[in-house]
Amino acid sequence: MAIPIQPAISLQEFEEFVVHPDNVDRHFEFIAGEIREIVSNNYSSEIASEILFLIRFHMKQTNLKGRVTMADGGYQIGEDRYIPDVAFISWEKQPNSSHEAYNSNPPDLAVEVMSPTDTDRAMRIKVANYLAVGVLVWVVRPEDKVVEVYESGQPVRLLNENNTIDGGTVLPEFKITVKDIFPPQRDTLQAD
Secondary structure, X not given: OEOOOOOOOOHHHHHHHHOOHHHOOOOEEEEOOEEEEOOOXXXXXXXXXXXXXXXXXXXXXXXXXXXXXXXXXXXXXXXXXXXXXXXXXXXXXXXXXXXXXXXXXXXXXXXXXXXXOOOHHHHHHHHHHHHHOOOEEEEEEOOOOEEEEEOOOOOOEEEOOOOEEXXXXXEEEEEEEHHHHOOOOHHHHHHO
């Protein structure tokens, strides 16, 4: 949900806004001079949780060193501030945990699970800014059950439930079928 503020505000005003006592239990992103409150739903949260689990499991299985954050960990992306649903950052890039509200190191992978309050416009801005700093981006569209994969210098890949997502050079050897990130539904379970 966008909080209407005209004209666009400065980064300093955003930083003052998010630390205000009225906002301490809320999550905000700063996208192209606009404050956007992050509000998800249970379905999108389940998907993000499954992706986070699969990445953490892969890290344990392969001894891959890095840090994984969820929708409470923000990142500085250029002049913007984003809170991806899941993010991975290698130990080479982030040897110690960040205690910043918005980590000054961009992640290596950002996973954005679309929720009802996300807009295509805001997501396009975020993807472009992530790519500008070399972040691999997965945009999950739960209603369509597809994943868009964005990688610098590559055409976007649109993956359906039968396709496989791989971690590329960010998560070597990581591969999952797209359908595995979507929670099973009762009618699907009864059909099996």
